[in-house]
Amino acid sequence: MVISVTMTRISLLFLSILFTFSYHSQADLIGDTCKKNDFPDLCISTLRSNPGSMTADVKGLAHIAFNATLVKATANLKHVNELLKKENDPILKSCLLTCAEQYADALHDIPMGVQYVGSNNFEAASIAAAVTDEARSCEEAFTENNRKCPFTPENDVVRHLAGVVAGIISLLR
Numbered sequence: 001m002v003i004s005v006t007m008t009r010i011s012l013l014f015l016s017i018l019f020t021f022s023y024h025s026q027a028d029l030i031g032d033t034c035k036k037n038d039f040p041d042l043c044i045s046t047l048r049s050n051p052g053s054m055t056a057d058v059k060g061l062a063h064i065a066f067n068a069t070l071v072k073a074t075a076n077l078k079h080v081n082e083l084l085k086k087e088n089d090p091i092l093k094s095c096l097l098t099c100a101e102q103y104a105d106a107l108h109d110i111p112m113g114v115q116y117v118g119s120n121n122f123e124a125a126s127i128a129a130a131v132t133d134e135a136r137s138c139e140e141a142f143t144e145n146n147r148k149c150p151f152t153p154e155n156d157v158v159r160h161l162a163g164v165v166a167g168i169i170s171l172l173r
C-alpha cells in the first residue's frame with residue numbers, strides 16, 4: 001500500500017516533468033523557428049494562434065503558416081470583389097481588377113505550396129515568393145497609377161505572412 005502510493009507519486013512527478021519538458025520544447029520549437037524569420041513577431045503570433053502548432057514539427061508549422069496566408073488572401077479577394085462592384089472610376093477599377101487576378105492566383109498557388117512542403121521545399125519556397133509578389137503587384141497597381149490603395153495594411157499582411165512561410169521553409173532545406 002505504502003509502496004503503491006509512493007509509486008503513484010513518483011509517476012505523477014515523472015509525468016509532470018515530462019509534460020513540462022515537452023511543453024517547453026514545443027514553445028522553443030516555435031521560438032527557434034521564428035527567431036531568424038524576417039517577421040519574427042508575426043511568425044510567433046500566427047503559429048501560436050493555431051492549436052495545431054502545439055504538436056507540429058517544422059514542416060507542420062510551415063503548413064500552418066501557409067494556411068494562415070490562405071485565409072488572409074481569401075479575405076482580400078472577397079474585399080476586392082466587393083469594392084469592384086461599386087467602383088465607377090475606370091483607373092481604380094483596373095487596379096482592383098489587377099488585385100482580383102493576383103489574389104485569384106494566390107488562392108490557386110497556396111494549396112500547391114502546401115503540397116510541396118516537405119517533398120519539394122525548393123518549389124514550396126518559390127510559391128511562397130510568388131505569393132509575396134502577388135500581394136505586391138496588387139499594391140503596385142495603385143501606386144503606379146498614383147492612387148491610394150484602400151487596403152494597404154491587408155496587402156501587407158499577406159505579403160508578410162508569405163515571408164513568414166518562406167522563412168520557415170528555408171529551415172527545411
Ligand SMILES: *[C@@H]1O[C@H](CO)[C@@H](O)[C@H](O)[C@H]1NC(C)=O
Nearest residue numbers: 050052056060061063064067
Ligand atoms: C490547412 O487547411 C486545410 C484546409 O482548410 C486543412 O484541411 C488542414 O488541416 C490545415 N492544416 C493545418 C496544418 O492546419
